[in-house]
Amino acid sequence: VPADAEDSIMCDFFARNAVHAAMAGKTGLVIGLLHDIFIHVPIELLVSQKKRLDLNGLIWRAVLAATGQTL
Incomplete structure (x- = not known):
């Protein structure tokens, strides 16, 4: 099943949050989504x-x- 626009936007949000965490020096974590908040x-x-x-x-x-x- 190809990704739709909503999938692409969600992947972009996850990627941006992962980059922000890495740039802040955080390691040993993954990005999650809990109650519409990235954690x-x-x-x-x-x-x-x-x-x-x-x-x-x-x-x-x-x-x-x-x-x-x-x-």
Whole structure:
């Protein structure tokens, strides 16, 4: 699925926030979006817990439907 204008704008916002963080000397983080606010999320926080996706669940089936993939 090609990116639309909204996807392009969102990617631009993420990229700009990542550059601002890097220029401020911040490392070891990723840019996140929480309640329409861009935030810095430490990588350690992201990898501290494992999440599992139920391959028979609604979320995974929605991903498959949206991407046109098969089971």
